[in-house]
Amino acid sequence: MxxxxxxxxxxxxxxxxxxxxxxxxxxxxxxxxxxxxxxxxxxxxxxxxxxxxxxxxxxDIQNPGQETLGYAHLAISLGSKEEVDVMTRRLVDDGYERLDGPRTTGDSYYESVILDPESNRIELTI
Structure with missing residues (x-):
């Protein structure tokens, strides 16, 4: 499945x-x-x-990107810590907001969180 x-x-x-x-x-x-x-x-x-x-x-669908109950983010696996670092830098350099990271989380994920153009959260991970 x-x-x-x-x-x-x-x-x-x-x-x-x-x-x-x-x-x-x-x-x-x-x-x-x-x-x-x-x-x-x-x-x-x-x-x-x-x-x-x-x-x-x-x-008739308004307010995309608002925080609500339901789906929280889209996680995209980039394959390595280095790729997470590179993509995070690239997005920040291009003007996208970084909310967190890159860092290793308490549950051992290496990730950063950025916002797409409409403030949807994207988790960049290994």
Whole structure:
């Protein structure tokens, strides 16, 4: 059994698509649109992973990135401490907010936490 995909509501589909393509080598499918429901989405596929990320937009969904009960973050495995350090520096240098790390957590994970363009938390880990 595998997780097929995770979906997040976003305000700007193209900004978010470019972010995940630029930093995490994701490949997007063609934009899907349902004009009747005012819904649009991209599915992003990551290298060496069966799990996909769906970015979704609908006009009546507001306040993406707000902290609420439910999903807390998206964790992306980069393969090594060095890659976590490099990606964290790259994102911070490009103006993205780092919330924590890189550090080894109490449960022995090496990670940092940054915010994507719409303030969704991304955990960079080994």
């Amino acid at each position: 595998n997780i097929a995909h995770v979906a997040i509501w976003v305000d700007d589909l193209d900004v978010m698509r470019r972010f995940y393509e630029t930093y995490f080598e994701a490949k997007a499918n063609d934009l899907y649109q349902n004009e009747q429901n005012q819904f649009a989405s991209y599915f992003l596929t990551f290298p060496q992973s069966d799990c996909r990320l769906e970015l979704m937009r609908r006009a």
